[in-house]
Amino acid sequence: MQRVLVTGAGGQIGSELTPILRKRHGTSGVVATDIRRPGAASAFADGPFEIVDVRDRERIRSLVADLRIDTIYHMAAILSATGEANPRLAWEVNVGGWANVLEAAREFSVGRVFCPSSIAVFGPETPRDPAPQLTVLRPTTMYGLSKVTGELVGDYYVHRYGLDIRGLRYPGIISSEAPPGGGTTDYAVDIFYQAIQAEQYTCFVRPDTVLPMMYMPDCIKATLALMDADFGRLSRHCDYNVAGMSFSAAELAAEIRKHIPSFVCEYAPDFRQAIADSWPLCLDDSLARGDWDWRPAYDLATMTADMVRRLKLRFGK
Ligand SMILES: NC(=O)c1ccc[n+]([C@@H]2O[C@H](COP(=O)([O-])OP(=O)(O)OC[C@H]3O[C@@H](n4cnc5c(N)ncnc54)[C@H](O)[C@@H]3O)[C@@H](O)[C@H]2O)c1
Known part of the structure; x- marks a missing residue:
């Protein structure tokens, strides 16, 4: 049985993704985590949940090792507007937290890891209509630059350590x-x-x-389609443009x-x-369409x- 870890499970996307992952992998096979406990009415309150701050490297290490996690959906982040109000927090959570997840994945040979990127990686110097897949990435927000860093360091772990790390630039x-x-x-x-x-x-x-x-159903569909795709078909790893x-x-x-x-x-x-x-x-998402058959509904x-x-x-x- 697959053992799946979801960080930031209580957020806008995690709270809809987690119940779907539990349908796929079984309730007990998917460990939801967040910095806050979900309410009793939450759609994933029925299964395993742990309070985890992704900035806590030891906590991430021991969770991945003790639960023998083989797949991670890393959804914890500080988003753009909140990140501009508190740039240091955005850096620590988005870059520091991701580094902790990547290190645990490397140390304990986690099979596959998903980390969303964002259209925030683009900046005013990027062509806007459409933003190409390979283009200028000079964002002006702390959120955007933390996401560019996340894409690059994720790709580094693929090439340097042979890990299977995947990510999309969600709109x-x-x-x-x-x-x-x-x-x-x-x-x-x-x-x-x-x-x-x-x-x-x-x-x-x-x-x-x-x-x-x-729309959220397309967001979940894109996430699962990328995670299900054969590694050999992927021409990119952590930075697929994906349009709705x-x-x-x-x-x-x-x-x-x-x-x-x-x-x-x-x-x-x-x-x-x-x-x-x-x-x-x-966005120009022709690579996602060609590599893993992406089509929004x-x-x-x-x-x-x-x-x-x-x-x-x-x-x-
Ligand atoms: N929602 C969007 O429109 C959108 C667009 C582009 C990219 N994304 C990306 O998708 C992912 C999920 O976004 P979302 O919309 O669900 O965000 P969200 O803000 O709704 O949820 C993020 C979750 O992370 C948790 N969190 C914050 N700090 C934490 C910490 N230190 N340790 C552990 N958990 C922490 C929060 O409690 C929250 O539940 C993020 O990587 C985000 O950058 C989202």
Whole structure:
């Protein structure tokens, strides 16, 4: 039986990925960890859970050794907006935590490791439409530069130690279960909650701001497809561009208005506008499509319809 470790399991992505991993590998085969304990209602509260701070190297070492872990999904991170508020913390968690996971993987010969990267690796000097796979990586946020470092050090462990490390550059992830954790694309989730509960939203980026986004089912699908792919087919390791959809904030509001005609969206850009402006409009993901058959299932219309349906059900609207 595979023994899987998930760090950051309580986050926006980890909290949806963990129950799916438990369906695949068995509940007891997947050890969820986070710096905070999940609530009793959490979708993965039924299986093994450990409090783990990824900055604690000894804790990661002993967990991987004692539980004979052979696969790791490393989801713990500090995201872009939170990282700008506390850059040192972002560096320590995103780079230091990843280094601890990589070292444990090397020392105890973990079979396969997944670590997400982000569109935040791109910066203002990157071509924006689309951002190529191989391009200038000079981000202006601490989050972005911690993710570039993560990609490079992950690739180093593949080539230097022969480990199997895999990663994707996720776009902004839209989902209806756990709230997002302090990123620049959070408006694309918040807007749905406010549209359904208050029929009004004040968006923190300009209406013409276009960013690459992806619906959670596609995020999980991409993650599992990359992890399932034959190693021999992979021409990249820790930095696959992967695209879902791209739209402006105004286009998203208009799409929501098709379901909630009285919805009003206003715009009050804050410090996150500058971060958004440094990221690309869309991504060239042709290598992901060729190497491991990536195809997204959701576009703006189908994602919006599903989000509205789920949240209306949740809030009894
Ligand atoms: N959500 C997105 O839009 C998005 C986009 C691009 C990349 N990513 C990447 O995907 C991964 C998961 O992101 P997410 O959206 O679920 O983030 P999130 O902020 O929702 O969750 C991260 C989790 O990490 C935990 N954590 C923070 N510090 C920790 C520490 N020191 N030790 C252990 N756990 C700690 C948090 O408690 C949280 O549960 C991250 O690597 C992130 O950079 C996310």
